Amino acid sequence: MNNLKNIYKSLFLFSAFVSLNAFAESAAPLLLNGELNSTAYDHPVQFNPVISGAKIVSKYGEIEKTYLLIPGNNQSNSSDLVIAWLINSGGQKKILFSNYQTSYLWVGDMWRSADGANVSAGITVDFMDKNGAPFNTVPASSPASSPKFIMDGKWASDVPDVIKKLDSLPSFKEGNGEVGDTVFIFIDPKCPWCHKTYKNTRAIVQKGYTIKWIPTNLLGGDDLSTAIIDSNDQRVFNLIMTTPIPSLPSLTQKMPGINPEKKDKILAGIRDSSAFLMGIFQEHPEIDKQGVPAALMLDHTTGRPRLVMGISEQEVIDNVWGK
Numbered sequence: 001m002n003n004l005k006n007i008y009k010s011l012f013l014f015s016a017f018v019s020l021n022a023f024a025e026s027a028a029p030l031l032l033n034g035e036l037n038s039t040a041y042d043h044p045v046q047f048n049p050v051i052s053g054a055k056i057v058s059k060y061g062e063i064e065k066t067y068l069l070i071p072g073n074n075q076s077n078s079s080d081l082v083i084a085w086l087i088n089s090g091g092q093k094k095i096l097f098s099n100y101q102t103s104y105l106w107v108g109d110m111w112r113s114a115d116g117a118n119v120s121a122g123i124t125v126d127f128m129d130k131n132g133a134p135f136n137t138v139p140a141s142s143p144a145s146s147p148k149f150i151m152d153g154k155w156a157s158d159v160p161d162v163i164k165k166l167d168s169l170p171s172f173k174e175g176n177g178e179v180g181d182t183v184f185i186f187i188d189p190k191c192p193w194c195h196k197t198y199k200n201t202r203a204i205v206q207k208g209y210t211i212k213w214i215p216t217n218l219l220g221g222d223d224l225s226t227a228i229i230d231s232n233d234q235r236v237f238n239l240i241m242t243t244p245i246p247s248l249p250s251l252t253q254k255m256p257g258i259n260p261e262k263k264d265k266i267l268a269g270i271r272d273s274s275a276f277l278m279g280i281f282q283e284h285p286e287i288d289k290q291g292v293p294a295a296l297m298l299d300h301t302t303g304r305p306r307l308v309m310g311i312s313e314q315e316v317i318d319n320v321w322g323k
Contacts, residue, residue, distance in 0.1 A: 053102030061089030065132025086128035147300040149322040155180030170269040175210030183297045189224035197312040198241040216274040
């Protein structure tokens, strides 16, 4: 269960109008345990994640220098590491801090929880100017190969646990892409917004992108969700997702029967999918409208998993797959 909670918390969030990865001036300081030692680093060898993190940080100004802070001893886990970023925003130099995965950005002091010491007091603009690693030493991708939207290009590296977990859930797959190039969309056949998502992604699938549709029973669509998994047939899936919502009860009655034992097994998987999505929502109460459709994917621009709400809307579709 703890591992699942870590998976849930690892997700970045995205909606049609608000990116919840945003940097905030009022962000609270980070509490650290243990000693804090500082060292500069060699970007290409020791800290390649700075490349993907910089794509987020650069939204708030031009990055001039970076500096790695290592809490505890030099054997600290990567999750303990902190990056200081010297940015130039409109001619004014500022320092931002981020965690190793750049899932959090903040300004201000870092306090050591053991004794209350301000461990970032020495990280000033002057210090960063003199000791930070010049950002232009980072081996950046050429503009032509840099991802321009969430699913731009092919993913060639490892995928995180949450994406592997999604790939194991019962689903109907459209397209032949690898797991890192797949968008996973939780649906309920009784959800009108899920039907709209299906309609609005027909052109996306025709372009060669891959979607895995994960049926749930959040709105009571047990029988139709079961039929999607049992048939694993594009014609059946298309029929269910294009039939008007008021006509679905009669469609359910026309579906072929399923062996009770097999049906129970399929339903157990569908309930697991529903529970997985609800677990994500429980760990992210900041999501105002929780439900289906909900899309999860590996963001090619950051290399991290992302949860996208409002996937039925064209604006969001464009952000995920491009125009």
